Amino acid sequence: xxxxxxxxxxxxxxxxxxxxxxxxxxxxxxxxxxxxxxxxxxxxxxxxxxxxxxxxxxxxxxxxxxxxxxxxxxxxxxxxxxxxxxxxxxxxxxxxxxxxxxxxxxxxxxxxxxxxxxxxxxxxxxxxxxxxxxxxxxxxxxxxxxxxxxxxxxxxxxxxxxxxxxxxxxxxxxxxxxxxxxxxxxxxxxxxxxxxxxxxxxxxxxxxxxxxxxxxxxxxxxxxxxxxxxxxxxxxxxxxxxxxxxxxxxxxxxxxxxxxxxxxxxxxxxxxxxxxxxxxxxxxxxxxxxxxxxxxxxxxxxxxxxxxxxxxxxxxxxxxxxxxxxxxxxxxxxxxxxxxx
Amino acid sequence: xxxxxxxxxxxxxxxxxxxxxxxxxxxxxxxxxxxxxxxxxxxxxxxxxxxxxxxxxxxxxxxxxxxxxxxxxxxxxxxxxxxxxxxxxxxxxxxxxxxxxxxxxxxxxxxxxxxxxxxxxxxxxxxxxxxxxxxxxxxxxxxxxxxxxxxxxxxxxxxxxxxxxxxxxxxxxxxxxxxxxxxxxxxxxxxxxxxxxxxxxxxxxxxxxxxxxxxxxxxxxxxxxxxxxxxxxxxxxxxxxxxxxxxxxxxxxxxxxxxxxx
Amino acid sequence: xxxxxxxxxxxxxxxxxxxxxxxxxxxxxxxxxxxxxxxxxxxxxxxxxxxxxxxxxxxxxxxxxxxxxxxxxxxxxxxxxxxxxxxxxxxxxxxxxxxxxxxxxxxxxxxxxxxxxxxxxxxxxxxxxxxxxxxxxxxxxxxxxxxxxxxxxxxxxxxxxxxxxxxxxxxxxxxxxxxxxxxxxxxxxxxxxxxxxxxxxxxxxxxxxxxxxxxxxxxxxxxxxxxxxxxxxxxxxxxxxxxxxxxxxxxxxxxxxxxxxxxxx
Numbered sequence: 001x002x003x004x005x006x007x008x009x010x011x012x013x014x015x016x017x018x019x020x021x022x023x024x025x026x027x028x029x030x031x032x033x034x035x036x037x038x039x040x041x042x043x044x045x046x047x048x049x050x051x052x053x054x055x056x057x058x059x060x061x062x063x064x065x066x067x068x069x070x071x072x073x074x075x076x077x078x079x080x081x082x083x084x085x086x087x088x089x090x091x092x093x094x095x096x097x098x099x100x101x102x103x104x105x106x107x108x109x110x111x112x113x114x115x116x117x118x119x120x121x122x123x124x125x126x127x128x129x130x131x132x133x134x135x136x137x138x139x140x141x142x143x144x145x146x147x148x149x150x151x152x153x154x155x156x157x158x159x160x161x162x163x164x165x166x167x168x169x170x171x172x173x174x175x176x177x178x179x180x181x182x183x184x185x186x187x188x189x190x191x192x193x194x195x196x197x198x199x200x201x202x203x204x205x206x207x208x209x210x211x212x213x214x215x216x217x218x219x220x221x222x223x224x225x226x227x228x229x230x231x232x233x234x235x236x237x238x239x240x241x242x243x244x245x246x247x248x249x250x251x252x253x254x255x256x257x258x259x260x261x262x263x264x265x266x267x268x269x270x271x272x273x274x275x276x277x278x279x280x281x282x283x284x285x286x287x288x289x290x291x292x293x294x295x296x297x298x299x300x301x302x303x304x305x306x307x308x309x310x311x312x313x314x315x316x317x318x319x320x321x322x323x324x325x326x327x328x329x330x331x332x333x334x335x336x337x338x339x340x341x
Numbered sequence: 342x343x344x345x346x347x348x349x350x351x352x353x354x355x356x357x358x359x360x361x362x363x364x365x366x367x368x369x370x371x372x373x374x375x376x377x378x379x380x381x382x383x384x385x386x387x388x389x390x391x392x393x394x395x396x397x398x399x400x401x402x403x404x405x406x407x408x409x410x411x412x413x414x415x416x417x418x419x420x421x422x423x424x425x426x427x428x429x430x431x432x433x434x435x436x437x438x439x440x441x442x443x444x445x446x447x448x449x450x451x452x453x454x455x456x457x458x459x460x461x462x463x464x465x466x467x468x469x470x471x472x473x474x475x476x477x478x479x480x481x482x483x484x485x486x487x488x489x490x491x492x493x494x495x496x497x498x499x500x501x502x503x504x505x506x507x508x509x510x511x512x513x514x515x516x517x518x519x520x521x522x523x524x525x526x527x528x529x530x531x532x533x534x535x536x537x538x539x540x541x542x543x544x545x546x547x548x549x550x551x552x553x554x555x556x557x558x559x560x561x562x563x564x565x566x567x568x569x570x571x572x573x574x575x576x577x578x579x580x581x582x583x584x585x586x587x588x589x590x591x592x593x594x595x596x597x598x599x600x601x602x603x
Numbered sequence: 604x605x606x607x608x609x610x611x612x613x614x615x616x617x618x619x620x621x622x623x624x625x626x627x628x629x630x631x632x633x634x635x636x637x638x639x640x641x642x643x644x645x646x647x648x649x650x651x652x653x654x655x656x657x658x659x660x661x662x663x664x665x666x667x668x669x670x671x672x673x674x675x676x677x678x679x680x681x682x683x684x685x686x687x688x689x690x691x692x693x694x695x696x697x698x699x700x701x702x703x704x705x706x707x708x709x710x711x712x713x714x715x716x717x718x719x720x721x722x723x724x725x726x727x728x729x730x731x732x733x734x735x736x737x738x739x740x741x742x743x744x745x746x747x748x749x750x751x752x753x754x755x756x757x758x759x760x761x762x763x764x765x766x767x768x769x770x771x772x773x774x775x776x777x778x779x780x781x782x783x784x785x786x787x788x789x790x791x792x793x794x795x796x797x798x799x800x801x802x803x804x805x806x807x808x809x810x811x812x813x814x815x816x817x818x819x820x821x822x823x824x825x826x827x828x829x830x831x832x833x834x835x836x837x838x839x840x841x842x843x844x845x846x847x848x849x850x851x852x853x854x855x856x857x858x859x860x861x862x863x864x865x866x867x868x
Contacts, residue, residue: 069707073867094709103700109628121621122708124613166704373784380791387810388800391661520639523646530650536657545653
């Protein structure tokens with residue numbers, strides 16, 4: 001089936017939904033003053049995936065989400081969600097998506113239950129069906145008891161949970177979450193992660209933006225790293241980390257004098273890093289497999305008669321990936337380091 | 342704490358400047374205080390000018406000159422109310438607490454805010470006088486009259502600012518202050534703001550005698566028209582100054598009460 | 604792909620009702636919310652009657668009672684500000700992100716504002732009625748009978764909807780609550796640059812011409828059939844008012860639609 005669009009170009013409209021949940025081609029979004037928030041983005045998300053969109057503030061994550069959820073028009077390029085074009089078929093897109101944006105979009109004067117029923121009304125759910133759906137969703141996100149209290153009195157975590165419930169009222173194919181756990185405490189964050197995994201297990205595609213590395217590593221099947229409006233790296237968390245280097249084993253020898261023999265013994269097991277004159281007793285070896293390489297290393301050193309003090313495995317993090325591809329650190333990483341400390 | 346007048350004076354000046362600069366930072370904030378009274382002036386002076394044909398209406402060179410005093414007092418009222426609203430905003434959003442924890446004399450905080458009100462009211466009154474002039478007002482009373490008018494407006498604004506501040510301190514609620522807005526018009530309408538006292542309805546005429554603003558409006562009218570028959574400037578001045586002093590005291594009292602209760 | 608995403612198309616009536624109910628929360632769930640909106644027109648009613656009451660002594664005034672002359676003006680003023688409040692509430696929803704949620708629902712954009720505008724109209728009935736009651740209490744007469752009062756309420760309700768559309772246009776254009784004063788100033792100008800204080804015959808200067816061009820002048824005339832003895836209810840007073848209301852509905856409706864469409868730019 002071919003249709004002539006208003007711009008005169010030919011679009012091929014397939015008679016069945018496109019296989020991709022999200023399909024972005026050469027997307028550009030400019031703002032006043034020629035600021036390109038999105039600068040030529042190409043991205044695919046397969047149905048049933050959890051896709052993590054990672055980047056610092058101002059990278060273009062939220063703008064991308066707003067384009068995909070039909071809140072913003074692209075300046076150029078195309079975007080399709082659940083097989084429908086976000087510009088020409090916006091209504092169909094809206095029927096297929098659930099949205100939870102950065103600000104928990106709630107009305108403080110209404111109760112949780114009322115908000116869910118109103119959302120149901122917007123999606124064509126009537127009467128009893130809307131009521132039941134509200135009950136089910138309140139239960140799902142653990143807000144049954146608070147359901148009849150005004151949302152204005154909810155805590156931050158409760159608001160996010162309600163926000164998620166509101167996004168799910170019509171059982172969307174694709175769920176968009178824009179920084180869903182920013183500002184939440186650890187318990188709330190874990191609870192939300194559990195919920196996202198459960199939804200994904202039921203078949204919902206999840207497109208999630210985040211500043212938190214841990215979140216991307218924990219949840220995402222694939223991660224796209226965006227900086228200054230462009231995708232700078234993409235892949236599974238493991239593949240990305242492997243791309244910039246293998247894990248490093250740091251071996252602390254019992255006797256610095258053994259360093260030469262140790263280095264000779266370990267050379268076949270991986271790539272030796274240059275010896276550090278300030279730390280003669282340390283030998284650093286890059287070995288694929290990380291902790292799996294510990295046993296062979298110990299065996300090799302033992303056979304060479306070298307006594308070992310300690311062995312540490314250092315894995316590259318997504319932060320290292322980010323640093324490698326963009327040259328700057330990810331802000332979220334700094335925050336998480338403080339949290340862990 | 343010791344009373345270092347010079348330092349307190351500087352504090353008052355700084356707070357006053359801040360209050361004033363916030364007003365001009367955003368154009369939208371200018372609307373109610375500068376534009377609204379002028380709109381009412383335009384509408385009333387044009388819409389009711391047939392009133393000059395009424396037998397008891399005093400002889401005036403230009404109708405708009407008769408109406409302007411009402412506009413000026415309205416401006417002063419709005420300036421005072423804005424002060425109270427700004428204070429309520431500061432209280433609600435915590436800036437006030439920061440002020441309180443600084444080594445600043447309590448009275449200086451009130452005076453600083455009212456100092457800003459004075460600046461605002463003087464700018465307003467001058468602006469209104471000039472705009473009215475451009476639209477046909479004539480001031481037989483001359484520049485002297487205009488200057489005294491500006492001073493009267495300043496005192497009035499301080500008076501209203503004082504009572505608005507007292508309310509703000511008592512309630513600490515911005516939304517409450519904003520809903521007080523209609524009462525500005527109650528004060529205005531119960532004075533001969535736009536019509537001579539003799540021509541007000543009897544009920545209003547009686548009430549007007551008790552409204553300090555009545556004497557201020559009439560004083561301004563008399564000054565600008567160069568006709569003391571329309572209003573005695575001295576009574577007006579006494580009224581305005583009295584209002585300013587009592588309301589400032591009220592605000593200071595409210596502040597001290599709040600601090601004691603804290 | 605999760606194939607459970609089937610839902611019925613939402614019926615426009617259902618959506619409008621849901622959003623209308625929500626907009627009423629502004630007054631039913633916020634204590635004293637209607638007070639300022641009601642007090643302001645009453646203050647103007649009493650104040651203007653007190654100040655300018657003697658104007659009825661002039662030749663050409665269609666009534667002896669100034670309060671009767673002013674009641675319809677205050678009703679329109681109250682209704683107009685209730686409509687502006689609709690715009691202010693929308694601006695708040697936009698600023699706080701709730702409107703985004705509504706925009707991502709499969710509902711046409713114009714339908715999202717129908718409910719709130721009707722909510723404003725519902726709310727406007729309170730100040731209009733209070734003004735009428737207070738006016739009658741201080742001596743006004745209902746000279747136009749039931750028809751006249753109906754005309755008054757119709758004028759107020761429709762004017763409220765028009766003010767609401769203006770407020771919506773401001774809200775979606777500026778997307779901030781700071782546009783609130785603009786909404787109110789618009790209503791103020793519309794209401795007062797007319798035969799607000801004195802009838803056509805007694806207007807002088809630039810206001811005479813302006814009032815002639817202002818559609819609200821004709822709406823006022825239609826509304827004044829309720830209380831002004833000189834305006835007996837008739838088609839001559841009603842038709843121009845209805846035409847003015849219809850015209851304004853179209854103009855501001857188009858503006859609001861235009862603004863809504865441009866929200867994704």
